[in-house]
Amino acid sequence: MSRNNEDRLGLKAKDTGSPxxxxxxxxFSFATPTEFAALPSKGRYYPEDHPCHNKEExxxxxxxxxxxxxxxxxALIKNGTAIDRFLQNVILDKSIVLESLxxxxxxxxxxxxxxxxxxxxxxxxxxxxxxxTPQETRFRLDELDVYGGQGYEDAGITASDKGxxxxxxxxxxxxxxxxxxxxxxxxxxxxxxxxxxxxxLPESGLTDxxxxxxxxxxxxxxxxxxxxxxxxxxxxxxxxxRTNYFKVVxxxxxxxxxxxxxxGFDQELxxxxxxxxxxxx
Numbered sequence: 001m002s003r004n005n006e007d008r009l010g011l012k013a014k015d016t017g018s019p020x021x022x023x024x025x026x027x028f029s030f031a032t033p034t035e036f037a038a039l040p041s042k043g044r045y046y047p048e049d050h051p052c053h054n055k056e057e058x059x060x061x062x063x064x065x066x067x068x069x070x071x072x073x074x075a076l077i078k079n080g081t082a083i084d085r086f087l088q089n090v091i092l093d094k095s096i097v098l099e100s101l102x103x104x105x106x107x108x109x110x111x112x113x114x115x116x117x118x119x120x121x122x123x124x125x126x127x128x129x130x131x132x133t134p135q136e137t138r139f140r141l142d143e144l145d146v147y148g149g150q151g152y153e154d155a156g157i158t159a160s161d162k163g164x165x166x167x168x169x170x171x172x173x174x175x176x177x178x179x180x181x182x183x184x185x186x187x188x189x190x191x192x193x194x195x196x197x198x199x200x201l202p203e204s205g206l207t208d209x210x211x212x213x214x215x216x217x218x219x220x221x222x223x224x225x226x227x228x229x230x231x232x233x234x235x236x237x238x239x240x241x242r243t244n245y246f247k248v249v250x251x252x253x254x255x256x257x258x259x260x261x262x263x264g265f266d267q268e269l270x271x272x273x274x275x276x277x278x279x280x281x
Contacts, residue, residue, distance in 0.1 A: 034061045034092060037112035039105045040146045040250035045163040045180050046102075051095045058109060059092045063117030071278050080190065083278060084183070087113060099183035104149075104251030106183050111141050111252055114277060123281075124274045126258060130265035139256050139271045149250035157244060164215050165248045167241065171234035176241065177216040180249060185212050207231065210241065 036057040043055035052058065067086050076082035087106070088098045090113050098106065114122075120142040127134045152159075158166045164179050192208055195201075210230045215221060217229045233241075258269040 032061045032064060034059050035112065035116060036060075037109050038146065040108050040148060040252060041102050041105050041180075042148065042250070045250075047163075050100065051093055052101065052105070058096065058105075060090045060109065060113055060116070061092060063090065063113060067117070083110065084187075086278075090116075099187060101183050102180050102250065103182065103186055104147075104180075104249055106186075107252045107254075108146065111144065115141050117278075118280050122271070122277065124272055124276050126269070126272070128260040128262060128265055129267070129269075131260060131263040133260065133262040135261050137258060141271075144256065144271070145253040147249075147251055147253050149248055152244065152247040155244045155247055157248060159248075167244060169234075169237040170240050171236040172229075174218050174229065176214055176229075177219075178213045178241075178245060178248070179215050181213055188212065206238070206242075207233075210238075213245065 036059050038057050039052065039055065041052075043052050046053040046055075063086075067089060070076060070086045070089065071082050073082055076085055084098055087109055091098070091109070101109070120140050122139045122141050123136055124139065125134055126137040152165065156168060160166065160177070164177050167176050167178065168174075169176055189205070189208055189212060193203070193205060196203065207230050210233070211223075211227055214226050214230065217225055220226075254271045255268045256271050257266070259266045
């Protein structure tokens with residue numbers, strides 16, 4: 001992922017002009033503080049009728065003990081909806097439906113919400129890729145970079161006026177149009193994988209993802225055409241699509257520097273999403 005045109009992932013406090021807790025006689029009035037979380041997309045790829053159209057940030061409230069009830073609900077954890085339910089709760093603008101957000105914007109809100117609850121420090125166990133020594137490593141979530149999705153032009157990718165992107169496949173020589181995936185697409189793929197596992201069907205995560213992100217093949221938008229191309233896609237095209245798709249996606253860059261305490265190995269690693277992210281010790 002290109003690091004051009006990046007900003008740090010950060011939160012901007014809202015000045016409410018009043019303390020979070022105000023005493024009124026013998027009672028207390030509680031006002032949960034809020035923050036503005038930056039959207040990697042800056043609202044560029046949402047339709048005009050979407051509440052995030054051209055919106056650079058979304059206001060969220062701080063995590064509360066009630067939110068922790070959601071995150072620790074055994075039923076919600078089991079069906080995989082705990083984090084989504086929590087995120088929907090902390091977004092102040094209730095016209096924003098979480099699953100309608102671009103995946104990168106949703107990721108940014110997830111990191112921002114976690115910071116409001118448990119702070120910028122994220123402690124996680126990492127196994128050194130060089131000496132294989134396990135160790136606890138501290139990452140700083142407020143130092144993650146934001147990638148705005150502008151690094152695709154050098155790859156010969158062109159943008160349409162409807163927020164999609166055209167790529168010329170190197171092996172098949174077809175022109176593929178792709179869209180930026182949303183939380184709805186993410187949930188669809190997750191549920192599809194669970195269904196296939198339950199029915200003991202072969203895994204097809206990569207081709208299912210391609211089928212979901214591709215809008216047209218040589219201008220043909222029929223689902224049967226897209227499925228046929230994906231099923232017969234040359235490996236060279238597959239690699240090209242996987243590599244270049246991330247160049248168009250505005251997202252949080254989850255890479256950060258790691259230095260092994262044992263052998264001194266120094267490398268940039270992907271910050272893992274472990275149980276400690278929303279369920280710290």
